[in-house]
Amino acid sequence: MAKHKIITIIGARPQFIKASAISRCIKNNYSEQIREVIVNSGQHYDDLMSKVFFNELEIPEPDYDLGVGSGSHAYQTGVMLQRIEDILIEEKPGLVIVYGDTNTTMAGALAAVKLHIPVAHIEAGLRSFNKSMPEEINRVACDHMSTFLFTPTLTGLTNLVLEGFDPDAKPDYTVDNPALFHCGDIMFDNALFFLDLAEKKSNILQALDVSGKDYILCTIHRENNTDDTARLQHILQALDSISREKQFDFIIPLHPRTAKAMPQLTKSSVMDNLAKNPYLKFISPLSYFDMLVLENHCKMIMTDSGGVQKESYFFRKPCLVLRSESEWIELVETGHAVLADANPEKIRESFLHFMEHPPVNHPSLFGDGKAAEFILHELVKFLDGSLQE
Numbered sequence: 001m002a003k004h005k006i007i008t009i010i011g012a013r014p015q016f017i018k019a020s021a022i023s024r025c026i027k028n029n030y031s032e033q034i035r036e037v038i039v040n041s042g043q044h045y046d047d048l049m050s051k052v053f054f055n056e057l058e059i060p061e062p063d064y065d066l067g068v069g070s071g072s073h074a075y076q077t078g079v080m081l082q083r084i085e086d087i088l089i090e091e092k093p094g095l096v097i098v099y100g101d102t103n104t105t106m107a108g109a110l111a112a113v114k115l116h117i118p119v120a121h122i123e124a125g126l127r128s129f130n131k132s133m134p135e136e137i138n139r140v141a142c143d144h145m146s147t148f149l150f151t152p153t154l155t156g157l158t159n160l161v162l163e164g165f166d167p168d169a170k171p172d173y174t175v176d177n178p179a180l181f182h183c184g185d186i187m188f189d190n191a192l193f194f195l196d197l198a199e200k201k202s203n204i205l206q207a208l209d210v211s212g213k214d215y216i217l218c219t220i221h222r223e224n225n226t227d228d229t230a231r232l233q234h235i236l237q238a239l240d241s242i243s244r245e246k247q248f249d250f251i252i253p254l255h256p257r258t259a260k261a262m263p264q265l266t267k268s269s270v271m272d273n274l275a276k277n278p279y280l281k282f283i284s285p286l287s288y289f290d291m292l293v294l295e296n297h298c299k300m301i302m303t304d305s306g307g308v309q310k311e312s313y314f315f316r317k318p319c320l321v322l323r324s325e326s327e328w329i330e331l332v333e334t335g336h337a338v339l340a341d342a343n344p345e346k347i348r349e350s351f352l353h354f355m356e357h358p359p360v361n362h363p364s365l366f367g368d369g370k371a372a373e374f375i376l377h378e379l380v381k382f383l384d385g386s387l388q389e
């Protein structure tokens, strides 16, 4: 029997993907030391937002499916908090792992820290410095509830130091003396690990008839882009006019939030234009393998997603960020990405700029693809130490 029990708390699409790197590394290298108990909050629940990732990435079946689903921020976080607390009391893990900045992350970290269970926050230290973003509140709060803060980038580490975290903290680590590690990005682990397999298995290029063609990949799902009709309209109008002018296909896998927001545009003439535009391909959410392949072969990426911004860098594709700020600011500083916001002029200008001048500078920003191994090594050291006490 494994010596240590850890609980992984996940629930949203990018967390399934991130967690797969840790589960894989436990299975391959730490199965004697760690038993992983997986809790799925059910924040994302459509098969194409959830099940598809468990199957494709061979993530173990969750031990607990909380089925919380959608709702207001307070409802969603509150119900998760209650249900996660019950599980933590029952399971008594040595440590809880949370990922990123969603309501699931917040509920998991808060439930654990109040029970004095150490929290490891993977993807710590990121900041947009915009607290109107629900994710920014979640990130800052989770970092301050964590005993282990694993930052994917140097910027993440710097942000934490500026908030008063001690980069030289030494054991014994506690929530009052947390450990900071700059370990690289586990999404980079996954991109390296899965790309070849994805290229073999996915037939998405053929299915969308873009094999060998120039196309743009676009995702939109941020609350301020979907729930603000004017912003969504501006972005879609920009895609409409650029695609007609350049005669490029735009592949747009729609997050359910965006699919639900689109009918709000029916009052304007925008929807008519979009429906008649043969270059705009609005499709269902894709599997991770299909996304990797589309990212690897596209001409450019336009997105408001955190994960997709990073993947644009892994695959060296220019990126128009459909936001006014980014947590991945080094992408902008290296000239790889532009903050085009929801501004049609800026989107157009940046698109034309990148068509003429694709970025050439790609320093290593996201580690060596072995972040999961690093993280587990540190966590096992800590858990071994706490057994000896």
Ligand code: UD1
Pocket (backbone or CB within 6 Å): 012, 013, 014, 043, 044, 045, 046, 049, 070, 071, 101, 102, 103, 104, 134, 135, 221, 222, 223, 255, 256, 257, 260, 306
């Ligand atoms: C959440 C995260 C966001 C992350 C994104 C990843 C928070 C505050 N936000 O945003 O940081 O970037 O996940 O994709 O946690 N819906 C469905 N089916 C589903 C899931 C959602 O129809 O399987 C619809 C529902 O109408 C729901 C809406 O999408 O109300 C938003 O879902 P929610 O999980 O609240 O936030 P996301 O926008 O997905």
Ligand code: UDP
Pocket (backbone or CB within 6 Å): 013, 014, 017, 219, 221, 253, 254, 284, 285, 286, 287, 288, 289, 291, 292, 304, 305, 306, 307, 308, 311
């Ligand atoms: N992704 C996916 N299918 C899609 C859209 C995104 O598999 O249709 C992947 C994407 O490749 C990345 C992750 O989901 O690995 C990003 O998740 P998302 O954009 O939902 O959230 P964010 O990263 O912004 O929190």
